[in-house]
Every structure is written in structure tokens, then in C-alpha cells.
Amino acid sequence: MANPSRLRAAALATAALLLSALLAGCGDGGRGGDLTAQRLDWKDCPAPSEAEGGGSAPSPLPDGAEWQCATMKAPLDWSEPRGDTIGIALIRARASGPASGRIGSLVFNFGGPGGSGVTALPAFGEDYAALRTRYDLVSFDPRGVGRSAPVRCESDSRLDVYFQQDATPDDGTERAELLKRTRAFNAACEKNSGMILPHVRTTDAARDMDLMRRVLGDGKLHYFGISYGTELGGVYAHLFPTHIGRAVFDAVVDPTETPEQSALGQARGFQRALDNFARDCTSKTAQCPVGDTEQEVKDRIAKLLRDLEKKPIEGLFPRRLTQTAATNGIAQSLYSRDFWEYLTEGLEQAYEGDGRILMMLSDSMNGRNDNGEYSNIAAANLAVNCSDEKPRYTEADVRHRLPEFRAASPLFGEYLAWGMVSCTGWAVPGAADRTDVSAPGSAPILVVGNTGDPATPYEGAGKMADALGEGVAVELTYKGQGHGAYDSGNKCVQNAVNGYLLDGRLPRTGTVCT
Numbered sequence: 001m002a003n004p005s006r007l008r009a010a011a012l013a014t015a016a017l018l019l020s021a022l023l024a025g026c027g028d029g030g031r032g033g034d035l036t037a038q039r040l041d042w043k044d045c046p047a048p049s050e051a052e053g054g055g056s057a058p059s060p061l062p063d064g065a066e067w068q069c070a071t072m073k074a075p076l077d078w079s080e081p082r083g084d085t086i087g088i089a090l091i092r093a094r095a096s097g098p099a100s101g102r103i104g105s106l107v108f109n110f111g112g113p114g115g116s117g118v119t120a121l122p123a124f125g126e127d128y129a130a131l132r133t134r135y136d137l138v139s140f141d142p143r144g145v146g147r148s149a150p151v152r153c154e155s156d157s158r159l160d161v162y163f164q165q166d167a168t169p170d171d172g173t174e175r176a177e178l179l180k181r182t183r184a185f186n187a188a189c190e191k192n193s194g195m196i197l198p199h200v201r202t203t204d205a206a207r208d209m210d211l212m213r214r215v216l217g218d219g220k221l222h223y224f225g226i227s228y229g230t231e232l233g234g235v236y237a238h239l240f241p242t243h244i245g246r247a248v249f250d251a252v253v254d255p256t257e258t259p260e261q262s263a264l265g266q267a268r269g270f271q272r273a274l275d276n277f278a279r280d281c282t283s284k285t286a287q288c289p290v291g292d293t294e295q296e297v298k299d300r301i302a303k304l305l306r307d308l309e310k311k312p313i314e315g316l317f318p319r320r321l322t323q324t325a326a327t328n329g330i331a332q333s334l335y336s337r338d339f340w341e342y343l344t345e346g347l348e349q350a351y352e353g354d355g356r357i358l359m360m361l362s363d364s365m366n367g368r369n370d371n372g373e374y375s376n377i378a379a380a381n382l383a384v385n386c387s388d389e390k391p392r393y394t395e396a397d398v399r400h401r402l403p404e405f406r407a408a409s410p411l412f413g414e415y416l417a418w419g420m421v422s423c424t425g426w427a428v429p430g431a432a433d434r435t436d437v438s439a440p441g442s443a444p445i446l447v448v449g450n451t452g453d454p455a456t457p458y459e460g461a462g463k464m465a466d467a468l469g470e471g472v473a474v475e476l477t478y479k480g481q482g483h484g485a486y487d488s489g490n491k492c493v494q495n496a497v498n499g500y501l502l503d504g505r506l507p508r509t510g511t512v513c514t
Helices: 015-024 115-134 156-162 172-193 202-215 228-237 259-283 294-310 323-333 337-351 356-366 377-388 395-408 413-423 461-470 493-502
Strands: 068-075 084-093 102-110 133-142 221-226 246-250 445-450 473-478 510-514
Touching: 068 202, 084 115, 084 202, 102 115, 102 228, 115 133, 115 493, 133 202, 172 377, 172 413, 202 221, 202 228, 202 377, 221 228, 228 246, 228 445, 228 461, 246 461, 246 493, 259 294, 259 337, 259 395, 259 413, 294 323, 294 337, 323 337, 323 356, 337 356, 377 413, 395 413, 445 461, 445 493, 461 473, 473 493, 493 510
Parallel strands: 102 133, 102 221, 221 246, 246 445, 445 473, 473 510
Antiparallel strands: 068 084, 084 133
């Protein structure tokens, strides 16, 4: 089972190999001394590891600039800063403008939790060409992710089975099976990653970022956080308010919500995005190929999912498209308006018994590549969430709230509701009910919300702004579709963000971009 807020995956690793990797940390481990004095050994970047998603080494930027990679030592346990260390994988592209205009490093976190910044930054690097005129662009694999002491749970073959299983149980037998699978998966995470699991909280990653700031030679942290990266940025601002330089939060997480409230908000957000997809398809001059009216589009999708629960269809051989995989694929397609054409084509094919496109979308969500290898985005996502969040939900909790989730989203509600049991039996207790991001004394933070965002609903931007505290947040609204605003290409948003990061010029709070 998988869902957009509680993804799970990994490759199998023995406890002995993991311990070796943790203490070696990509060849840079050992005992901690004064880690702020370390010098980074920047080299050409290797091809991404399996845990980072695999593939080829990053290509040069259009101006010929090469990507460089390094490993930073950080304490395994921040309560013992001179104890054992792990390696934090970093990537950078040097500033393209004159040295006299260079501000410093601009550190990116693209979300997750569990996403590899070392692979994401090159993928989006051209989008930040304007920012590179005055900054070194820098990102990293947070602890537990990619090359940074990765969390590992199950083998690729077992994950293929796991992600196909029923995520919306209908009776007592199916509910018992769901909870059994959840406990078994979480036990595998403890067995294969027990040493790192207590040390992957967002507060740990925030402390890594402050060490990174110092090692990079910056007096302040200049930061661009997207999705979960806004939560990480908020925690950093709370811990180190006077260390904030120029910071932007895009696709903003609501820090005031419990996991239950967050899942319910996502149910509403994905339903809103599906409604927008259906409206867009049926409003075009050409006939919508998946329904004549908005309601028909949604009714046909619902029927497809009911049918798949009884009888999966052809997927990517030898796997078949199940209800869970199809729901996951549909959710993935709603992250960006650019994916809507794939959703339309995928639905057309699925109605004819061909589930390949929806399965490819589902694989993308779960971090599975064409070779059948999984990145560890899902395993790291689960580890961070379960370490951060104190509530542990039971079958009774979910069943009690199912009517509200179904009302929020007939399509995604049950799927997200049952995702709340993901942390059942997790080896590490959660840290808190909610995330503290209060940051009195911080420099201004530009907070950008998208009214059509399915994964981090628009309301979260206002809640983050309030939680940061008086005089910290400057709010910007983008009336668009998809997850995030800057990478939509909207010039109003990009000009506002660039104006602040490059020139320190903030937009008027409450500015709206369309």
C-alpha cells in the first residue's frame, strides 16, 4: 500500500552493512571533532545511487557549468556532537555571475520528506538560472535519504508486492491483513535500519543545515524550501531564527495540523485537483475522451477503481494494475497540470483494459525505476514522519473518521484515512503532536501558497505565516494548479521570488499572482 502522504519503500540491507555505512557515511565517517572546521572535497558527481533513484551522472548546465558533489560529516546523534558521524551528501553549481555580486549559497530542499536533493537540483537546475547569477545553488540528501545513511526496509521484489496490496479494507479480515502488513513492514525497517531510525527527525536535519551553513562559509542561511522543505525551513527558523538570511517557502505545509488533520486536508486537496481536472477536460472545445460532463469523468474513475478491486488489469509485465496502484497513479498525475494529459491517456487506456500508463505514474510516486529498483524515498518518508509525529492511530480511530474522509473525497478519502495507521508499531516514538515553527527575531520569509495545490492545500500558507510569528512572513498567493508555484513558470511568482532572493526586495504582503 502507498499513499501520497505516507510513501514507503527501500532496498534490502543487512544490519551489519547498514552499521558500516552509518559509521563510514560515504567514506567520511569516524568520530566528530570540530565539524565546523571541516573542508569539503568537491569533485565531479557520480551517477546517482539506487537509493537516490539511479540513472546517469548529472549533465552540465547550458552554460557548460559542471555539477560538483561532496560529503559533509555530521553527528549521528546531535546530543553527542563529538560522537560517531555520518556523511551528508551535497551537490552544488557555482554562481554564474561575477564574484563581486555573489551573495553566498542558496540551499534547496525539494520536499518529501525523503526526496534526494542531489538528484532533484540538477533536474530543475535550469529553472533557477536567474538565482545562480548571485548564488551557488546547493542541495543535499537529508539524513536517512539517498547517499546520507539511507533508511532501508524491504527488497525490491518484496516492495513490488507490498505496493500492490489492498489499501482500503472492506471487512474485518482485510483490516486485520492491512495492520499485519504494516507491522511487518515497520519491523523490517527496524531490522535493517535500526541505527539511523532514532536520528532522522526534522530537527536533526535542521541542525545539519546549520552545520552546512557554517561549512559552506555563509554567515546566514539563504534557503528555498518546497513542500516538506517548508516544514524543514520552519523548524530551522525556530531553532536558529537569527541565522535566517533570505528564505522562500513554496507549496507550504500547515505546521499546526495533526497527522489526521493533514491527511484530511490532503483528501480535500486531491479531490479539488481532480474536480479541476474534470472541469478542464470537459470545458475544452474538443470532446473530453474520458467523460462528457465533470460528474461523468469522476463517476467513470470511481467505477474503474471498484472494478480493479475485483479484477486487476494488465499493467507492466508481470505486474497487474490493482486498485491501489491505479489510485496512486491518479494522485501522482494531479501534482502538476502538465501531467493531466498523461492522466487522460492513462484513463482512456485503462477503460480498454490497458493499465500501463497508470502503473508508470504509480511507480513514479513510489520511486521505482524501469529496472525494477526502488529509491529509498518512501522508506525515508515513513521514517521521518513516524519520528516527527507523536500520534499513533488505531483501526478504531480510522473507522470512526471514515465518514468525514469519504465526504472530503469520495475517491481518495478512504485511501488517505487508512494511511494514518502507517506508524503502527514504529520503533521510535514520535516527537510531538504538531511542529513548532515560531521564529521571533527571524528575517522576513516569503511564503507562497497555490490555490490549486493538491498535496499542500493553499490554507497551509496562511497557517504557516501565522505560526512563524508577527512580522516574519510575507504572504504571496498564486491562483494556479499543481503542487508549488515557482516551477509553474508563472512570471509574477518568479519575479517576486527572484526580487527577494537576488535584491532583498519583498512583494507587498497579500500580493496575488494569476
